Amino acid sequence: xxxxxxxxxxxxxxxxxxxxxxxxxxxxxxxxxxxxxxxxxxxxxxxxxxxxxxxxxxxxxxxxxxxxxxxxxxxxxxxxxxxxxxxxxxxxxxxxxxxxxxxxxxxxxxxxxxxxxxxxxxxxxxxxxxxxxxxxxxxxxxxxxxxxxxxxxxxxxxxxxxxxxxx
Amino acid sequence: xxxxxxxxxxxxxxxxxxxxxxxxxxxxxxxxxxxxxxxxxxxxxxxxxxxxxxxxxxxxxxxxxxxxxxxxxxxxxxxxxxxxxxxxxxxxxxxxxxxxxxxxxxxxxxxxxxxxxxxxxxxxxxxxxxxxxxxxxxxxxxxxxxxxxxxxxxxxxxxxxxxxxxxxxxxxxxxxxxxx
Numbered sequence: 001x002x003x004x005x006x007x008x009x010x011x012x013x014x015x016x017x018x019x020x021x022x023x024x025x026x027x028x029x030x031x032x033x034x035x036x037x038x039x040x041x042x043x044x045x046x047x048x049x050x051x052x053x054x055x056x057x058x059x060x061x062x063x064x065x066x067x068x069x070x071x072x073x074x075x076x077x078x079x080x081x082x083x084x085x086x087x088x089x090x091x092x093x094x095x096x097x098x099x100x101x102x103x104x105x106x107x108x109x110x111x112x113x114x115x116x117x118x119x120x121x122x123x124x125x126x127x128x129x130x131x132x133x134x135x136x137x138x139x140x141x142x143x144x145x146x147x148x149x150x151x152x153x154x155x156x157x158x159x160x161x162x163x164x165x166x167x
Numbered sequence: 168x169x170x171x172x173x174x175x176x177x178x179x180x181x182x183x184x185x186x187x188x189x190x191x192x193x194x195x196x197x198x199x200x201x202x203x204x205x206x207x208x209x210x211x212x213x214x215x216x217x218x219x220x221x222x223x224x225x226x227x228x229x230x231x232x233x234x235x236x237x238x239x240x241x242x243x244x245x246x247x248x249x250x251x252x253x254x255x256x257x258x259x260x261x262x263x264x265x266x267x268x269x270x271x272x273x274x275x276x277x278x279x280x281x282x283x284x285x286x287x288x289x290x291x292x293x294x295x296x297x298x299x300x301x302x303x304x305x306x307x308x309x310x311x312x313x314x315x316x317x318x319x320x321x322x323x324x325x326x327x328x329x330x331x332x333x334x335x336x337x338x339x340x341x342x343x344x345x346x347x
Contacts, residue, residue: 023314079228081264081284085246092271097246099266104227104284121289126269126278140247142264144228149312152247 026076027148033074039067039139039155041084044116049130049167057130059123059162063101065139066114072143073108080105081142087156088135090127097138098123132164193339213239213308218251218260219318224283225249225262232319235262237308244268244277244303249310252281255295260307263290269300277303 047060065084072080083102090096100119105111140154207216220233229235237251244250246268251260266289267280278300282289291299324331 027312081228081247083247083266085266093269094272094275095268095270097268099246102266102284106227121266121282142247142249145313147314150249150310154247 023147027145030074030076030143030145030148030151033071035071037067037069037072037141037155039065039069039157041065041137041139041157043137043160046163046167047118049163049165051128051166052124055128057125057128059130060119061100061123062116062118063137064114064116065101067112067139069105069111069141070108072141073111076145076148078144078146079107080111081144083140085138085140086123086135086160087138088133090125090129090133092127096125130162131166132162134159134161136160211236211238211308213237215251215260215307218262219321220262221259221322222283224286225264226285228284229262229313230315232316232322234314234318235310236312236314238311239306239308243270243275244279244306250279250281251307251310252301252305253307254293254298254305261290261293262310279303279306 042064044062044064047062049057049059052058063084067082069080069082081102081104083099085097085099087095087097099121100123101117102120103113103115136156136158137160138154138156140152143151145151208214210216216237218235218237220229220231220235223231235249235251244265246265248265249262250265251262253260261281263281263283263286265279266282267278269278270276279302280289280291280300294301324334
């Protein structure tokens with residue numbers, strides 16, 4: 001009962017259990033953090049609204065994004081992944097969500113920012129429904145912990161619209 | 168010379184009973200592991216409640232060797248979710264983020280586009296030839312939790328199978344010798 005094998009086995013089992021317990025507690029502590037992120041997005045310019053050669057509409061726009069996500073960071077946070085998506089409805093689809101821009105925020109210092117950028121990813125419709133389209137811009141964030149449960153949420157900002165004609 | 172035969176017989180019979188008991192114990196251990204695995208599958212609603220991250224395409228959030236805990240619910244798939252999917256005809260599950268969703272009014276079916284956080288381009292090249300979108304049946308689960316480094320055990324065992332055999336051999340030896 002006191003051989004090396006038994007001791008190694010007992011040690012391993014205990015350390016794995018203790019580690020699992022610590023990870024669970026670390027994750028649980030995230031529940032107590034008070035989070036109030038804020039964001040604002042303005043469309044600076046619609047650069048192009050065109051119809052592609054095989055029929056789908058494509059938009060290119062420049063956004064002014066300002067956000068304060070500092071309250072999302074706890075000691076158990078590894079990074080926050082934030083992205084802006086456009087949401088709209090079309091005759092064929094009850095919901096379309098297209099991600100326009102994203103960023104990886106590695107720490108609290110970088111979590112309050114203002115950036116002006118054109119869309120990182122192409123905004124292409126399934127069809128040609130974008131003229132005069134009204135859409136929401138949503139800022140999503142995804143908190144990735146050092147260990148444990150991931151948390152995601154978003155702010156929806158309605159009331160944006162595209163021009164009525166191709167340009 | 169009958170007593171030699173008698174002794175040999177009694178030794179043989181003890182060994183058989185002991186061997187059987189150990190075999191049954193080993194069988195019970197393996198079966199309980201299987202039961203736990205199947206129960207996890209039921210609770211999380213997915214075929215593989217745990218996956219190991221194999222590539223660096225989601226860095227720095229998920230590194231190679233991390234373990235992801237998955238869950239699959241009937242909730243609709245939305246952008247931002249980290250999903251695990253399999254391409255038809257390929258075995259390896261891929262863990263990436265959903266960046267585009269188009270949901271049909273009439274059928275409720277979705278077209279989904281994914282991209283790894285650390286990749287420059289979306290996954291369209293990863294999909295099967297001619298496939299432009301992922302659909303719900305490709306997606307095995309959403310990542311809801313995360314444990315760092317623990318998956319290295321699986322990676323090592325897959326890439327150097329000799330270690331797997333050594334480990335299982337050692338565990339088997341431990342069970343057998345514990346009946347001393």
